[in-house]
Amino acid sequence: MPESPEPAVAAAARVYDYLLGGTHNYAVDREVAAQMLRAFPMAAVGARYNREFLRRLVRYLTGAGVRQFLDLGSGIPTAGNVHQIAQAEAPGARVVYVDYEPEAVQLGRELLKGNDFATTLQADLRDPDSVYAAHEVRELLDFSQPVAVLLISVLHFVTDDTDAVDLVRRYLAPLPPGSYLALSHLTQAGGRIGALQEESSRVYNKTVSESLAIRDRAQIGAFFTGLDLVEPGLVPLPDWRPVDPGYVPDEEDAPRQVGLCAVGRIPLDKVSDI
Ligand SMILES: C[S@@+](CC[C@H](N)C(=O)[O-])C[C@H]1O[C@@H](n2cnc3c(N)ncnc32)[C@H](O)[C@@H]1O
Numbered sequence: 001m002p003e004s005p006e007p008a009v010a011a012a013a014r015v016y017d018y019l020l021g022g023t024h025n026y027a028v029d030r031e032v033a034a035q036m037l038r039a040f041p042m043a044a045v046g047a048r049y050n051r052e053f054l055r056r057l058v059r060y061l062t063g064a065g066v067r068q069f070l071d072l073g074s075g076i077p078t079a080g081n082v083h084q085i086a087q088a089e090a091p092g093a094r095v096v097y098v099d100y101e102p103e104a105v106q107l108g109r110e111l112l113k114g115n116d117f118a119t120t121l122q123a124d125l126r127d128p129d130s131v132y133a134a135h136e137v138r139e140l141l142d143f144s145q146p147v148a149v150l151l152i153s154v155l156h157f158v159t160d161d162t163d164a165v166d167l168v169r170r171y172l173a174p175l176p177p178g179s180y181l182a183l184s185h186l187t188q189a190g191g192r193i194g195a196l197q198e199e200s201s202r203v204y205n206k207t208v209s210e211s212l213a214i215r216d217r218a219q220i221g222a223f224f225t226g227l228d229l230v231e232p233g234l235v236p237l238p239d240w241r242p243v244d245p246g247y248v249p250d251e252e253d254a255p256r257q258v259g260l261c262a263v264g265r266i267p268l269d270k271v272s273d274i
Helices: 012-019 027-039 043-063 082-089 102-112 128-133 135-140 161-172 191-207 217-224
Strands: 068-072 094-099 118-122 148-152 180-186 259-265
Touching: 012 027, 012 043, 012 102, 027 043, 027 191, 043 082, 043 148, 043 180, 043 259, 068 082, 082 094, 094 102, 094 135, 102 118, 118 135, 128 135, 128 161, 148 161, 161 180, 161 217, 180 217, 217 259
Parallel strands: 068 094, 068 148, 094 118, 148 180
Antiparallel strands: 180 259
């Protein structure tokens, strides 16, 4: 870890890094993660499902011809980052990472030294005008060509529903037809899992600098209004285009119930109501 003083408050980026087995976290983050895992043991598997979805997603998008990615709330770099996957499939693919957590940005910059086609911007994603005005974005992304906007496991930190839907629209508005929105989001699980989830959210919201808004299927679906949903639509994370052709969804798998994901494409006959 950097030599800066230990932070007093846990941060989402570092708690998530710990859940994924990373080393870029402090005692305060590990303590929160431990409390969360006591209340909600499936959080670690859920984080892994999310990261696996991200990898399949980037492979899918590069296969569909996308060469530009805006990864909002990109997190602390870990194995299988967007540029590594995209540029392995399509050398020269362009990636802009955006996060407001200093550690995520600093580590991202170190990882990207010498890579002319990927960069990291420190910014609050709730301000799309500033993100789009930043020179990192303007220099690397060509807005006359399709862009994939990734909001992977991050919109649940934008707690006001109206703001969250409006935010997504503002990111998509300047993009050409054939651009994509991809997101994953915590969702409300039912029964006993729901009770455990509520308890872990209480722990989280008391101890981490960000708060969580856990949305239901309809609320998450609303982000895709006006877009063409890519098959298989809005589904639990492991069910989205699994690599294993023999994959069968396991209804007993609790972590599978706590996250939904989908990918939507701006229609080729885009009109201005997106
Ligand atoms: C759970 S992590 C997800 C990381 C990565 N997208 C992934 O799915 O592997 C959420 C990230 O969003 C970032 N984040 C949360 N709110 C943000 C905001 N308003 N602006 C920028 N980044 C934000 C956090 O710092 C954290 O790195």
